[in-house]
Amino acid sequence: xxxxxxxxxxxxxxxxxxxxxxxxxxxxxxxxxxxxxxxxxxxxxxxxxxxxxxxxxxxxx
Numbered sequence: 842x843x844x845x846x847x848x849x850x851x852x853x854x855x856x857x858x859x860x861x862x863x864x865x866x867x868x869x870x871x872x873x874x875x876x877x878x879x880x881x882x883x884x885x886x887x888x889x890x891x892x893x894x895x896x897x898x899x900x901x902x
């Protein structure tokens with residue numbers, strides 16, 4: 842939709858390995874309340890990706 846509406850790509854033209862890129866959020870994206878967003882570190886549930894370390898099968902915490 843971003844590309845169709847604004848003529849923009851989700852990602853930069855020249856992407857690089859090992860660089861994080863976050864696509865634009867849609868206008869109707871779900872959001873947390875201010876308190877939930879502050880706690881999660883993001884207002885968008887789709888971007889809330891907590892790191893659990895060894896709880897996910899890894900050996901590091």
